[in-house]
Amino acid sequence: MRVLGVETSCDETGVAVYDAAAGLLAHRLHTQVAMHQAYGGVVPELASRDHVRRLLPLVRAALAEADAAPASIDAVAYTAGPGLIGALLVGASFARALAYAWAKPAIGVHHLEGHLLAPLLEAQPPEFPFLALLVSGGHTMLVDVAGLGDYRVLGESLDDAAGEAFDKTAKLLGLPYPGGAALAALAERGRAGAYRFPRPMLDRPGLDFSFSGLKTAVRVALRDRVLDETDRADVARAFEDAVVDTLAEKCRRALRATGRERLVVAGGVGANRRLRERLGAVAEEYGASAHFPRPQFCTDNGAMIALAGCLRLERGAVRGPSVPARANWPLDEAGN
Ligand code: KG4
Ligand code: ZN
Numbered sequence: 001m002r003v004l005g006v007e008t009s010c011d012e013t014g015v016a017v018y019d020a021a022a023g024l025l026a027h028r029l030h031t032q033v034a035m036h037q038a039y040g041g042v043v044p045e046l047a048s049r050d051h052v053r054r055l056l057p058l059v060r061a062a063l064a065e066a067d068a069a070p071a072s073i074d075a076v077a078y079t080a081g082p083g084l085i086g087a088l089l090v091g092a093s094f095a096r097a098l099a100y101a102w103a104k105p106a107i108g109v110h111h112l113e114g115h116l117l118a119p120l121l122e123a124q125p126p127e128f129p130f131l132a133l134l135v136s137g138g139h140t141m142l143v144d145v146a147g148l149g150d151y152r153v154l155g156e157s158l159d160d161a162a163g164e165a166f167d168k169t170a171k172l173l174g175l176p177y178p179g180g181a182a183l184a185a186l187a188e189r190g191r192a193g194a195y196r197f198p199r200p201m202l203d204r205p206g207l208d209f210s211f212s213g214l215k216t217a218v219r220v221a222l223r224d225r226v227l228d229e230t231d232r233a234d235v236a237r238a239f240e241d242a243v244v245d246t247l248a249e250k251c252r253r254a255l256r257a258t259g260r261e262r263l264v265v266a267g268g269v270g271a272n273r274r275l276r277e278r279l280g281a282v283a284e285e286y287g288a289s290a291h292f293p294r295p296q297f298c299t300d301n302g303a304m305i306a307l308a309g310c311l312r313l314e315r316g317a318v319r320g321p322s323v324p325a326r327a328n329w330p331l332d333e334a335g336n
Contacts, residue, residue, distance in 0.1 A: 001313050002068065004059065004076045004098070005306025008091030009083025009111045010137075011035075011042045013054040014302030017066040017073070018310045024121055025066035027303040028058045033178065040177050048086035055094050062302075070102055075318070077309020080108030081326035082138075088325035096324060107309040108320025110334035112136075114304035115266040116145060117311065118293035121303055126291040131260040133251055133279070136267030137163035137178065140209050140247075142254045143331065145264070148311050151331050154254055155207025162243055162269045165211035169218050169239050173232050183236050184272050190237025195221060197242040202249050207257075209250065214242055240274055248278045255286040264291045271295035 002025075007014035016027035032050050036042050063070070078095030081088055092108070099106035116132050119125060132143045140157035160168070163180055170179020173186065197217045200210045218239055227235070251263060263283040269275065276292055283290035297303055312318050319335055 001074050001310055002072055003306050003310040003313060004073050005302045005309055006078040006091050006095045007300055007302045007305045008051040008087050009079045010087060010300060011047050012300040013051050013058060014300060015058040015062045016302035016306040017062055017068050018306035020310050020314060024303055025068060026062040028062045029301055030054045030058060037177055044084045044086050047084055048090050051087055051090040073104060075105045075107050075309060075313045077107040077109050077305050079111045079305055080321050081329035083111055085327040092324040105318055107312055107318045109305050109308045110329060112139060112331045113334045114308045117308050118266050118297045118304040119264050119291040121293060121297055121307055126262045126264055129260060130262035130264050131254055131258055132264040132266060134267045135162040135269035137161060142207050142250060144258055148315060149317055149335050151334060153331055157209040157211060159210050159212040162211055165215050168215045172218055172222055173236060186233050187236040187240040190233035192237060194234035195238035197238050199242055199246045202246060207250055207254055244275050244278050248282050251279060251282050255288055261288050263288050266293060268299040271298040
C-alpha cells in the first residue's frame with residue numbers, strides 16, 4: 001500500500017508519499033508564514049490561493065523524490081477538516097481530481113487524527129491504545145485513543161488553544177506572528193521564577209483547559225511598563241512555565257484516570273523543548289512511555305496525512321466525511 005497525502009487546512013501546503021512497507025518515502029512542505037506575517041495572522045483567501053499555486057509542483061517533487069510513478073500510488077489522502085474551508089476545499093478538490101484521474105480512491109482524513117498519528121512516523125512508534133495530548137494553534141485536548149478512528153475526547157480548552165496563547169503572548173512581547181517558537185527561544189534566556197503567572201484550572205478537578213486568563217495575566221503584568229531584554233525573556237519563561245505546568249498536571253490526571261501505558265504528544269506546541277522534557281518525566285512517573293513526533297512533524301505537514309490515509313486504506317476504513325470538506329468536524333466523528 002502506498003498513499004499520497006495532501007495537507008492544506010491552514011497556512012501550510014504539505015505533500016508526502018507513505019508506503020506501508022517502506023515507511024515515509026518523501027515529504028515536501030511550503031509554509032505561507034512570510035506571506036501572512038504582515039497581517040499578524042492567516043488571511044484565509046490568500047491561504048487558499050497560495051495552496052492552488054503550490055500543490056502541483058510539490059506533488060511532482062514528492063513523487064520524484066520517492067521515485068514513485070503515479071501508477072504505484074494506491075490512494076490519495078487529503079485533510080478534509082477541520083480548518084479554513086477555502087483552504088480545505090483547494091486540497092480536497094485537488095486530491096479528489098488526482099484520485100479520479102488515477103482511478104484510485106480519495107480518502108478524507110481528519111486533521112487531528114493526522115496529528116495524533118504523527119508519532120507513528122518515528123523509529124519507535126507507539127502501539128494502540130494510548131493517551132494523546134494534542135496541543136496546536138487551534139486545539140488543546142486530551143484524547144483517549146483506543147485504536148484507529150476510536151477517539152474519546154477526555155478534556156479540551158474552553159477558550160484559547162495552547163498555541164493560540166503562545167501566539168497572542170508572543171505578540172504582546174513584540175514578536176512576529178506566529179510567535180510560539182520565537183517565544184520559546186526567548187524563554188530559553190529567561191530566569192525561572194522572576195515572574196509568576198497563574199496555572200489555569202488546576203484548582204478544579206477534570207481535564208479541561210483554559211488559557212485566555214493566562215494571556216490576560218501577562219497583559220496586566222506588562223501594562224504601562226517598558227521592558228528591557230532581560231524582562232522580556234523572564235516574562236516569556238514565566239508564561240512557558242505556566243503552560244507547561246498546566247499541561248503536565250492534566251496529563252498526570254489523565255494517565256491516572258485511564259491507566260494508559262503510552263503518552264503521545266502531538267501538534268505544533270509539541271515542538272516545545274521544555275514541554276517535551278517535562279512530559280517525558282511525567283510519563284516516567286507513571287511507568288508509561290512518551291512518544292513525540294520530530295519537531296518538523298509536530299506542526300502541520302503532509303506526512304501525517306499520508307500515514308493516516310495508509311492506515312485507513314489497510315483497514316478498509318476509507319469512508320471519510322459525507323462532504324468533501326468540513327470546516328468543523330468533531331474528532332469523535334472521525335470514523336472507523
Ligand atoms: O499544529 P500546528 O502547526 O497548526 C494547527 O493545526 O494549529 O500548530 C501551530 C502552533 C502555533 O500556535 C505555533 O506558535 C505553535 O504551534 N508552536 C509552538 C512551537 N512551535 C510551534 N509553540 C510553542 N513552542 C514551540 N517551539
Ligand atoms: Zn494542525
